[in-house]
Amino acid sequence: MTRVALIGANGHGVHHREVVTDEPLAELVGLSDVSEVHDPPVGVPVFTDADVMLKSVEPDVVIVSTPPATHLPLAVAALRAGADVLLEKPPVLDLAQHEALSAVESETGRVVQVGFQALASPDLPRLREYHADVSVVGAWFRDSEYWTRSPWAGRPPLDGALRNPFAHAIMQALAVVDAPPVRVEVAWARSRGDIEVDDISTLRLGFADGRRVLVGVSLASDEEFIDGELRTGPEVVNFREFEGVSLLHNLIQHRLSDVELLAPLALTRGFTAVVEALGALPAPGLLKGAPAGIAGILRRCAADFALLNEIEAPWTANATGGAANIAD
Numbered sequence: 001m002t003r004v005a006l007i008g009a010n011g012h013g014v015h016h017r018e019v020v021t022d023e024p025l026a027e028l029v030g031l032s033d034v035s036e037v038h039d040p041p042v043g044v045p046v047f048t049d050a051d052v053m054l055k056s057v058e059p060d061v062v063i064v065s066t067p068p069a070t071h072l073p074l075a076v077a078a079l080r081a082g083a084d085v086l087l088e089k090p091p092v093l094d095l096a097q098h099e100a101l102s103a104v105e106s107e108t109g110r111v112v113q114v115g116f117q118a119l120a121s122p123d124l125p126r127l128r129e130y131h132a133d134v135s136v137v138g139a140w141f142r143d144s145e146y147w148t149r150s151p152w153a154g155r156p157p158l159d160g161a162l163r164n165p166f167a168h169a170i171m172q173a174l175a176v177v178d179a180p181p182v183r184v185e186v187a188w189a190r191s192r193g194d195i196e197v198d199d200i201s202t203l204r205l206g207f208a209d210g211r212r213v214l215v216g217v218s219l220a221s222d223e224e225f226i227d228g229e230l231r232t233g234p235e236v237v238n239f240r241e242f243e244g245v246s247l248l249h250n251l252i253q254h255r256l257s258d259v260e261l262l263a264p265l266a267l268t269r270g271f272t273a274v275v276e277a278l279g280a281l282p283a284p285g286l287l288k289g290a291p292a293g294i295a296g297i298l299r300r301c302a303a304d305f306a307l308l309n310e311i312e313a314p315w316t317a318n319a320t321g322g323a324a325n326i327a328d
Contacts, residue, residue, distance in 0.1 A: 002252045005030035005057055005083075007050045007074055008065035009037045011150075012088065016063050016248075017041070025252045030057035050074055054081040061251060064088060065115075067150070068158050072097045079108045086251055088115040089167050091268055093157055094276040098269055105265060112265040113251045116171045119263040120244025123237055127176045130233030134176050135214045135302035136169040138228045139221035139295035146219075147195050157279045160197030162188070166217040169228060170203065171271045172239040173213045176232055180270045180326070181205040181213070184277040187307035187321035188284040191220040191291055198284040200294060200319070202307045205274065214305045216298035224295035231302070273326045281322035291315045 004020050006013055009031040020028045021041070031037050032047040040046050047053035054062070054077060062078035063086045064071060072092050078085045091114045092098050105112055142165075152158040162170065174181070183206035188198035199220045205213040230239040244262070253259040297313050304311070308319040 001025065001027045002255065003027055003029045003057065003060045004063065004248070005032070005053055005059035005061070006063045006065065007032045007053070007078070009033040009040070009046070010035055011065070013065040014038075016065050019246055019248055020063070023246065023248055023252070025256075026061070026248065029059055051077060054078060054083070059083050060255065061086060061248070063248070067152055068093055072101055075101055075112060076104050079104050079110045079112070082108070082110065084110050084251060084255060085112045086115060086248055087112050087265075089171070090163065090271065090275055091265060092272060094279070095269070095272055098265070098272045102265060111251075111254065111261060113247050113261050114263045114265055114268045115247060116168060116263045116268065117244070117247055118168050118172045118239055119175055119267070120247060120250065122244055124175055127232050127235060127237070128178050130235070131211075132233045133212045133305065134173045134230065134232045135305065136173050136216070136228065136230045136239060137226050137298050137302045138166055138169055138217045139224060139226040139298055140165070140219050141222045141225070142199070142219040147192065154195035154197055156197055156283075160201075161199050161217050161219050162186075162201050162203055162215070162278060163275055165219065166215070167271070169215050169217060169230075169239060170274060171268065172230060173205070173215060174270045175267070176230070177207060177211055177213060179207050179209065179211075180328070181274060182208050183323065183325050184274055185307060185321070185323040186278060186281055187309040187319045189287050189308065189319040190284045191287050193286060196283065200291065200308070201284070202298070202301050203274075204305065204307055212305050214302050216301045218294045218298060220291065221294040223293065226295050226298075277324040277326060280324060282320045285318045285320035287315050287318050289315070
C-alpha cells in the first residue's frame with residue numbers, strides 16, 4: 001500500500017482527499033494545512049507544519065495542493081524527504097523555479113507529476129498525428145465571490161483566466177503540438193475594476209515549425225457558455241472531458257512498475273515558459289462598460305487565429321497586448 005500525505009488539505013485539497021480514498025493502492029497517512037482542517041478522516045493525523053508531517057508519517061507520495069507561490073519549497077521538501085510528488089498546477093511561476101525543481105528531482109531520484117489531469121486523455125496520441133494548428137475556446141462566467149475566494153484571487157502573478165482556470169487549455173494545446181513554443185503574443189482585458197488580472201483573453205503561441213496555437217478564453221461570459229472546445233485538423237474535442245486514469249494512480253503505478261508518467265514535470269516546461277512570458281507583458285486593460293457577445297468574438301478569434309485587438313468589435317479596442325520571444 002502506498003502511503004500518501006496531503007499538503008493543503010482544505011479547498012481543492014478536499015477533492016484530493018476523495019481521490020486518495022477512492023484509490024485502492026493508496027492509504028492516506030497525513031494531512032497538513034496552515035488553517036484548521038475541516039472534517040479530517042478519522043484516524044488520519046493532522047499537522048499545521050508540513051516539515052513536521054513529512055518527518056512524522058514518512059509518506060511515499062506527497063500531494064501538494066497549495067497556492068502556487070508555495071509550490072517550490074514544499075515540493076523540494078517532499079522530494080528530499082524521499083517522497084514522489086503530485087504537484088497542483090501551475091507547478092511553478094517561472095523557468096528558474098522550474099529548473100530548480102528539476103534539479104532536485106535529479107538529485108533525489110524522485111519524480112514530480114503535475115496536476116494537469118487532461119494529459120491523461122487517450123485522445124492525445126490521435127490529435128498529435130494531424131501535426132496542425134490548434135485553437136481552444138472557453139467562455140465561462142465567474143461572479144464576485146470567485147474573485148474574493150482567497151487573498152491572491154484577482155491578483156498577479158497567481159491568478160487570471162490564462163494562468164489559472166484556463167491553464168489546462170494552454171497545457172492541453174501544448175501537449176497536442178508536442179513542441180516548445182518560441183513566441184508568445186497576448187491581447188487581454190479585465191471587465192471588472194476590482195481585479196488586476198485578465199478575465200477576457202486571447203493568447204497566440206508560435207512554434208519553430210510554423211504551427212500556431214490560439215487560446216481564446218473568458219470568465220465574464222454571461223450570455224453563452226462554452227466549456228472548452230479544442231480544434232485541430234478536422235476534429236473538435238472538449239479538452240475538459242477525458243476518460244484517462246487518475247494522475248495519482250499513474251504515479252503509484254510508476255513507483256510500482258515503472259509505468260511512464262502521464263504529466264511529468266519536464267512535459268510542463270513550455271507551459272511555465274508561457275506563464276513567465278505573460279508576467280512580463282503589459283497588464284490587461286480595463287474595459288469601459290459590460291462587454292457583449294464575448295463567446296462569439298472568441299470564436300472569431302480562434303477561427304482567424306487573431307488576437308482581440310486584431311478584430312473589430314465594440315469593446316475589443318480597449319484590450320492591451322504585447323509579445324515576447326522564448327529562448328530555448
